[in-house]
Amino acid sequence: MSTYKLTTPLTDEDILKLRSGDIVYITGTIYTGRDAAHKRLIEALARGESLPFPVKGSVIYYVGPTPPPPGRPIGSAGPTTSYRMDPFAPTLYKLGLKATIGKGKRSEEVKKALQEYKGVYLGATGGAGALLSQRIKAAKVIAYEDLGPEAIRELVVEDFPTVVINDAYGNELYKQPNL
Amino acid sequence: MRVISTDEIYSKMKQVILDAGVNLPEDVEMALKKAYESEESDTGKEILGQLLENAKLARKERLPLCQDCGVGVFFVEIGDQVKIEGEHISDCLTKAMVDAYREGYFRKSLCDPFTRKNTGDNTPPMIHYDLVKGDVLKVYFMAKGGGSENMSRCTMLTPASGWEGIKDFVVRRVAESGPNPCPPIIVGVGIGGTFDYAPILAKKALFRPVFDKHPDPEIAKKEEELLTEINKLGIGPMGLGGKTTALAVKINVKPCHIASLPLAVNIQCHSARYKEVVF
Structure with a gap:
């Protein structure tokens, strides 16, 4: 198990050195997106439109933060459960998305996409929204403002703590429960 | 009047x-502290430590x-x-x-x-x-929260399924949920009533303080049995392995139709935000 500090945008080289269980601290610009925003992203692609952020080398954080209290860039901002974005993720990985940050299991299709397009799935600690928000230095809505907490935000993060759940080699950190 | x-x-x-x-309820924070002290997995301990730190920060800064x-x-x-x-x-x-x-x-x-x-x-x-x-x-x-609510289920077992059937369904539900509902979880189990009533029983069970014992010793024993089985799954904090998958199991029982055995499992994440107010 290794620890890496990575700066966005991420490259294939960054991704290929990561293995399930590695600790990764992300610094730079990342984008938020959850259920409703993903649906719109995929609809936009179907209409032949471009995406509201540069997808190549990008990191999407599955989060719907709380509103920023006065004096803070963002409110609490921990990960949401990732499987709900599974139907949309492979398309985005194909377009150059390099990492998603969330919590919980992914589908076989997503795991296959990680191998095929050189991507990773990173886990952050669910329910630690107050703590994780300390690593977010700036936030602004860049698309779908009407979605409120589900709008796409551009975040500037510093040493955002994650762990590699699924790597680009088919490995997974979550073990099968002992039933 | x-x-x-x-x-x-x-x-x-x-x-x-x-x-x-x-402000995380005192009993939930205490349960997380106890779990932190007894957790044997390093990653599990690390996660529990983060959750305790999160609770402290949230309380101090009034952040959700x-x-x-x-x-x-x-x-x-x-x-x-x-x-x-x-x-x-x-x-x-x-x-x-x-x-x-x-x-x-x-x-x-x-x-x-x-x-x-x-x-x-x-x-x-x-x-x-x-x-x-x-x-x-x-x-x-x-x-x-929605993440743990999504992992909750309701089913109508046959009377022949009995306690073994109930246990199997609850443990499998937690196993299949894995890391999704933000473990360590609290499991509310509603047994009996009708199709609509079992989930209400399960949700009401989640209002019992983490450390309270069911007044019926037979049910208290069943809660312990389920908790032990669940914690043997090895899912651990955030699903990264460990012996703390659940902090507590709370069972709420009501008689049911002779043909039925309604069962509901309401999963609560570790951020168990609940409060009872008496006027």
């Missing part, structure tokens, strides 16, 4: 809801414990000797929640099920009423 004004209910409940979002500030769930027990004066109690509770979510900078997480358009103010809350005997009004509030 005892008269209680909705002004009083409003101001008390608004305070309670504001506090619930940022979790970005999912949840659906507002109320269980209201109104004594038949209580007269509520002022506005309709549902309007009063809704207003208390809306104002608390706005003033606390909490996330508004409710939407139309079809259009998915956010209602904008976290309405509507889910309010259940029980008319009971006496001159006391009790309001139970819970901020229920």
Whole structure:
């Protein structure tokens, strides 16, 4: 198990050195997106439109933060459960998305996409929204403002703590429960 | 008749809801501390440490414990000797929640099920009423997160399935949920009643303090048995391995039809934000 500090945008080289269980601290610009925003992203692609952020080398954080209290860039901002974005993720990985940050299991299709397009799935600690928000230095809505907490935000993060759940080699950190 | 004004209910409940979002209940924090001390997996311990740190920070900075500030769930027990004066109690509770979510900078997480358009103010809350005997009004509030709610299930077992069938369903539900509902979890189990009543029993069970023992020793034993089985799964904090998958199992039982064995499993994440208020 290794620890890496990575700066966005991420490259294939960054991704290929990561293995399930590695600790990764992300610094730079990342984008938020959850259920409703993903649906719109995929609809936009179907209409032949471009995406509201540069997808190549990008990191999407599955989060719907709380509103920023006065004096803070963002409110609490921990990960949401990732499987709900599974139907949309492979398309985005194909377009150059390099990492998603969330919590919980992914589908076989997503795991296959990680191998095929050189991507990773990173886990952050669910329910630690107050703590994780300390690593977010700036936030602004860049698309779908009407979605409120589900709008796409551009975040500037510093040493955002994650762990590699699924790597680009088919490995997974979550073990099968002992039933 | 005892008269209680909705002004009083409003101001008390608004305070309670504001506090619930940022202040992890003492018993839940204690359970996390105990788990931190006894967890053998390094990663599990690390996660539990983060959760304790998160609770401390949230309390100090008045930041929501979790970005999912949840659906507002109320269980209201109104004594038949209580007269509520002022506005309709549902309007009063809704207003208390809306104002608390706005003033606390909490996330508004409710939407139309079809259009998915956010209602904008976290309405509507889910309010259940029980008319009971006496001159006391009790309001139970819970901020229920969506991730753990999504992992909850209800089923109609056959009477022949018995306790073994119940155990199997509950343990499998937790196993299949794995890391998704933010373990360590609290498992509310509703057994009996009808198709609609079992999930209510399960949700009500989640209002019992983490360390309380069921008054019926037979059921207390069953809770222990389920907790042991669940913690043998090895899912651990955030599903990264360890012996702390659940902090507690709470069972709530009611007689049922001779043909049925309704069963509901309501999963609560570690951010168990609940409070009982007695007026």
